[in-house]
Amino acid sequence: MDIISVEEMNHIYWLGRYTERVYTTILYYFKGRDRMIEDPEFYITYCRDFTIPNCYTSAADFLLKYAFDEENPDSILSNLNRAYDNAIVLRHTLGTETLSYMELALNQLRNAKNSEIELLDLQKVLDYILAFWACTDDYIDSxxxxxxxxxxxxxxxxxxxxxxxxxxxxxxxxxxxxxxxxxxxxxxxxxxxxxxxxxxxxxxxxxxxxxxxxxxxxxxxxxxxxx
Amino acid sequence: MEKLVLLKDEINQLLARYGVKFGIYKNNEFHEQLFPFDPIPRVIEHEEFKELEKGLIQRVDALNRFLLDIYTEQQIVKDGVIPEEFIFVSPGFLSECQGIVPPQNIFAHIAGIDLVKGKDGIWYVLEDNLRVPSGASYPMIARNLCRKASPNTFRENNVEDNRNYGSMLRTVMDDVNTGGINVVFTPGRYNAAFFEHSYLAEKTGSILAFPNDLEVNGDYLYYKTYNGVKKKVGAIYRRVSDDFLDPMAFREDSLIGIPHLMEVYRKGNVALINSPGNGIADDKGIYYFVPEMIRYYLGEEPILHNAPTYLPFFEKDRRYVLENFENLVIKDVAEAGGYGVVFGNQLSKEEKQQMKEKIHLESRRFIAQEVIDFQDMGILDDQFLVDRKADLRVFVLSGKETKVWKSGLTRFTRNPDSFVVNSSQGGGFKDTWILSQ
Structure with missing residues (x-):
């Protein structure tokens, strides 16, 4: 058994949960955005499917806040922030190389906020998360x-x-x-x-x-x- | 080196990728900032560094001897080399440490010595940092990234590899370990230097411990694992300041300390890196006496120069300081991080008068130094090469042997009118190359 504290184990477990939440959410968000091309009100169904509160006033408001609003606890950015918060205290466990993909994912998502090609930017976030997971397999001995x-x-x-x-x-x-x-x-x-x-x-x-x-x-x- | 200059933005992007940041508090809010890196290194010739190295080892050995003496026999005070007024009223002197002799007699395992090079070519010591000096991780990771960005630069220049800091630190931890695991003890993620804490834990192969992870049980310190097994700790590289280290011994309102840690330390059952109480030796007032300390403990002439310093505590010095106020820099001994430093010629008439009165009334609180005309260094400001003030923090590690890390943190000010290089005040950093031949 490795020398791991309760708190560290918590961070490791929740790191897995939050990275998965961001990953699956982005995949589903791609599908939702695709549906919204023909049906802008689909965001209401989207929120219901995810069992998250529909705190959005319109489709435009959803597009603005769901991905990038740090104040919204259900936003993709909030969830990635939580993944980052769990990862950043695990540098000695994950390794700097592994952690760098979390930094890249977060920087990418923050920079995508005002992008005109935000879905393409979000694709890169997915890529970084996949690379992060690959690194956890490759670099962590435990x-x-x-x-x-x-x-x-x-x-x-x-x-x-x-x-x-x-x-x-x-x-x-x-x-x-x-x-x-x-x-x-x-x-x-x-x-x-x-x-x-x-x-x-x-x-x-x-x-x-x-x-x-x-x-x-x-x-x-x-x-x-x-x- | 030209290639590195061209790659400034790319290297800074790599530093961002690897999370090379420091934290600052503004209006009680925590903010993380990237530490701006300038790719033009400070270069120190092989022979020049050899001389510096000798002087640094001499200085740190004397400081360690001083700390041992002060917390045991206090012979240097009895012999009248240092007045007792500079010891017992200093906030750095901790009576709780009286009589404690740490493993290998080492108090300052990691010393960060701040130097500047004058236009006369002489290196001057500005400060000795013996409590929790930070900064080694920055040039260490920057070097790794620079080598990746421009391998040819390092093929064409004979530069000592500085990426061994982690193993040097590990050796020190092992040298003083009393039996158990090594941990790096951080106050937490929202500490200004958290990047460094976590990076050094990784590079030394140590456990990164947070306040709730450690507890004293009986006469020993333990790291609590999630499955209930407790691992004995033999050495803590603690990045928590003395005040907060143990609420039973120091500040009782500390929530980040380890209750009863000092009892374990006193019994010799754990090594604290650096030892508590070191603040007495890096007090700005004590700095004045370091050359005498070297003569007293080692019987040698000091190799390194102090900046010309005056203690208003002594009447002769006080008279000089008041008469030459405009040419001096005044430092409040209780402050750190570039704070509490004023240049006599930059004060208004009223401020000057106030400061002079303070010097009269609280002479022990201040030191005055000649303003060293130190060499500027070129930095890239956008695309332009401009000169800025820069200092050098060299790291001296003491375990079974005292060794100087062949690199250092060169910090520069980005403000053309400022001498203050601290990162917390907007400064940047450079790598420091020591030529291997």
Whole structure:
């Protein structure tokens, strides 16, 4: 076992969650923006799908605030800031080279705010996040740390897919990957909750809202959200 | 070197990519800023550095001897070399450290000595920083990026590699370690030098510890791991100032300290890098006595020069300071970071009078120095080469041996009318090349 404090483990876990949240959100945002070309009011459905408050006054307001508003806790930038906040205290664990991709992603997103090609800029943010994940695999020797980042990622993806009411087929991959990571034993988790979630997502009638709630109870409370 | 100059923007972009920042507080809000880098290095010839190196080792060895003496026998005071008024009333003197002898007798493991080079070609020591001197990480990472940007520059110039600072620091930690893991102890992410804390933890292979990660149990200090196992700590490179280090010994309102740490330290069960109480040796008033200290402890003539300094505490010096006020720089010994420094010729008539009265009333609080006409350095301001004031912070590391890192942090002012080079006041930095032959 590596020498890792509770707080550091929290940061590692939430780093996985927030990077995944930014990644999946941007992918879905691309689809949403595409729909909004023909149907500008689609943003209302988008917010409902993500189960986030529709605090936007119009489609134009959504376009302005959803990606880049630091004051909006649901914005892509806010979520990337939280990923960054968790990463920046882990330089000794992740390595400066790995961390540089988080810096690049954040700088890219901030600079894209007034860009006329913001979706192309957001594509680069995705690229940097993918490079960041690749670096965590390549540069971090500790299997424990890699596993916890991945457990956070898979859980977050599953949680988002449940909110987005994805099909059973979509759910299977992140669920099995989460189980594989948790079984390595590096994180304390609630086995009963995991079983319940497994039965739910593999059933023909997924109870999505129950799935969202249960997914938030799988990881033990000591890994509380510190942002 | 021309290639490096052309690549200034690219190198600065790389520094941004790697998060080379420092934090400042403005209106109680934390802001992170990039540290502007100028690609024209300060170059120090091989022979010149060898002489500097000798002088720096001599100076830091004497300062370490002084600290050992002051916290044990106080022989230098008994022998009348330094008046007691400069010891016991100094805020840097910590009675809590009385009688503590740290591992290897080393108090100042990392000394940041600030130097300037006069137009007469002589290096002058401006300050000794023996508490928590920062800045080594900046030239270390900048060098790495410059080598990446322009490999040929380094093929064509014989420059000592400075990327060994992490291993030098690790050696010091291992030398004084009392048995246990090495940690770099940071007050947290919102500290001005957090980049450096985390970077040095990475480069020394140490654990980066935050305030809640460490606790005293019995006679030892432990790092608490998430699975309940406690790891004994043998050496802490602490980046928390003395005041906040242990609320049971110093400021009781400190939320970032480790309760009872000083008890563990007193028992010799952990090494603190640097030792608490070092502020007595880098007090601006004590600076005046360092050449005497070298003669007293080492029986040698000082190799490095102090800037000509006057202590208003002594009547003769006070008279000189008041008569020559306009030609001197006055420093408040309680201040740091470029604050509390005034140039006599820049004050209004009223301000001068006020300052003179203060010097009369609180003579121990101030020192006065001749304004050294130090060499300007070329920096790139947009596309133009302009001259600016710059100093050099050299790092001297003491473990089983005292060694000088073959590089240093060259800081410059971006303001043409200023002598203050501190990053917190808008300055930038350069790499420092020591030629290997």
């Amino acid at each position: 299997e424990q740390i890699r596993s916890v980042i991945k457990a956070g990622r898979h859980l977050e993806r599953l949680n988002l897919y449940l909110r987005l009411r994805k099909s059973k087929e979509c759910m299977m991959k992140p669920f099995h990957m989460l189980v594989a990571r948790l079984r390595k034993g590096y994180l304390d988790y609630d086995k009963d909750a995991l079983d319940r979630l497994g039965m739910n997502v593999t059933s023909s009638q997924i109870d999505y809202w129950d799935g969202v709630k249960v997914s938030e109870t799988i990881i033990k409370e000591k890994y509380h959200c510190i942002n």
